[in-house]
Amino acid sequence: MKLIALGLNHLTAPVNLREQVAFDAESTGRALQDLAREPGVEEAMILSTCNRTELYVSVSAGAEDVPQAWLSRHHHLTVGKLDEFLYRHDEEAAVRHMFRVATGLDSMVLGEPQILGQVKDAYQQARDAQALRAPMERLLQHTFAVAKRVRTDTRIGAHTVSVAFTAVRLAEQVFADLRQACVLLIGAGDTIELAARHLVDKQVRRLIVANRTLENAQELASRCGGYAISLNDLPQHLAEADIVISSTAARQPIVTQAMVEKAIAARRRKPMFMVDIAVPRDIEPSVGELDDVFLYGIDDLRQVIDDNRRSREAAAREADAIIDLQVERYMAWRRALSLRNPAVDLRQHAETYRDEVLEKARAMLARGKSPDEALAFLANTLTNKLLHHPSARLREAAMSGDMELLHAAGRLYGIEEKPEVSEE
Structure with a gap:
């Protein structure tokens, strides 16, 4: 693979x-x-x-x-x-x-x-x-x-400067004092929760949390001292927001150009700062073309982030x-x-010998041989079969002086020579 x-x-x-x-x-x-x-x-x-x-x-x-x-x-x-x-x-x-x-x-x-x-x-x-x-x-x-x-x-x-922190920091550059700003957060996931925490630290004036599942919005809003709404109520509250930060998993935009146009008119052209950190995007890109709207996307945050990278x-x-x-x-x-595992092959080899010898021992019992005779045959034959090839290779190694193989065999079978202890 x-x-x-x-x-x-x-x-x-x-x-x-x-x-x-x-x-x-x-x-x-x-x-x-x-x-x-x-x-x-x-x-x-x-x-x-x-x-x-x-x-x-x-x-x-x-x-x-x-x-x-x-x-x-x-x-x-x-x-x-x-x-x-x-x-x-x-x-x-x-x-x-x-x-x-x-x-x-x-x-x-x-x-x-x-x-x-x-x-x-x-x-x-x-x-x-x-x-x-x-x-x-x-x-x-x-x-x-x-x-x-x-x-x-x-x-x-x-x-570490998170995307959520970067969005809040960018908002702070537009609104010098966030204590005078109303912020609308769209979504209730980790990124939005991080943004909410940063905004609370900045003592934002008002916090609104909008989410598809109202219970999740209420849970986050209660932790941050905010107000929760459902996404269906978003058009009625959008005009209240000086700052909008959105991060949901929606497949289609949640905030449309028409929705923002109505909000800007209701705000009497008071500017609105918007950050869309969702992919796919939550805010229609055409919103950025409207007067009095400052829209930043996820890629627009890169310069701010790069400054903190060094x-x-x-x-x-x-x-x-x-x-x-x-x-x-x-x-x-x-x-x-x-790699081929020799331990697996060795076990399969031994089990094959075992089955062959066990079958012959059972045949001896069936022919009337005594259990002691069958057990002796089983033990001697299985020992000889298992040790035949290793013993032959070790004899060859001893005759040729292959000390590496002899030492390896000792380690393999756990019978390495112990160093002699001199007696005084």
């Missing part, structure tokens, strides 16, 4: 293409089952976030191009549309890529911690879809251990050194899988 990591991310593809190949939580399980049924696909995992969509697959020889063909076909894209945007890593490079992704070294925000949780979610989805076998199961467990080691042994997570680059180099070592350890285990 060959391990392949195939995908695109914020560095290789624009957001309008990333949202076309994104998978939501509801569809990932079915997609995994579909991918696992492809000819030559032995294992599969799908990682889909706002910044990346990646397939991790183990394929048999000759099936290396199957994952890319499946990805285009699954999303109804024309052949070749993804070619210039995709990256592919094989075997050792794929292992290294997974380790770097899980530790945040490949993220827009260097060292950001949310990606590890997303990898764990992807792992659980693959397990639920029964799309994993021993090699990738071992790889994922190794990945989680590496991520923990990097977090513990380096400062990659120190002062302080963690030394830690990133330390993390890469840890990853290099752990990649080699995993690959050594993986290579061992392809």
Whole structure:
């Protein structure tokens, strides 16, 4: 089997293409089952976030191009549309890529911690879809251990600037004093919760949380001192918001141009700052063309994030050194899988002898031989059969002076010569 990591991310593809190949939580399980049924696909995992969509697959020889063909076909894209945007890593490079992704070294925000949780979610989805076998199961467990080691042994997570924090920081540049601002948060997932915490720290004047499931919005709002609404009530409350931050898993835009036009009119042209950090996007891109609206997307945050990247680059180099070592350890285990295990052959060989001799001993009993005679035959014959070939090879080694084989045999059978103890 060959391990392949195939995908695109914020560095290789624009957001309008990333949202076309994104998978939501509801569809990932079915997609995994579909991918696992492809000819030559032995294992599969799908990682889909706002910044990346990646397939991790183990394929048999000759099936290396199957994952890319499946990805285009699954999303109804024309052949070749993804070619210039995709990256592919094989075997050792794929292992290294997974380790770097899980530790945040490949993220827009260097060292950001949310990606590890997303990898764990992807792992659980693959397990639920029964799309994993021993090699990738071992790889994922190794990945989680590496991520923990990097977090513990380096400062990659120190002062990490998350996407949520960056969105709040950008809002603060537009509204010098967030204590005078009303903020509308759309969604109730981890990113929005992080944004809510940062806004509470900034003592924002008012916080509104909108979500498809009202109970989830109420739970988050209660923790942050905010007010909860359902998405159906969004048009009635949009005009209240000076700042809108949105991150949901919706497949279609939630905030339309027409909705924002009405809100701006109700606000008497008072500017509105909007950040859309969802993929697919929650806010129609045409909203950014409206007067008095400042719309930022996930890719627009990159410059702010890059400014905070340099302080963690030394830690990133330390993390890469840890990853290099752990990649080699995993690959050594993986290579061992392809080697013929002599212990298995030895046991099968011994069991074959055992069955043959046992059958002859039973035949002796059937012919009227005594149990003692049958047991003696069984013990002597089985001992001779098991030791015949090793004994012959050891005699040859002794005659030829092959001390390496003689010592190895001693270690193998646990009968190494003990050093003589002089008596005084």
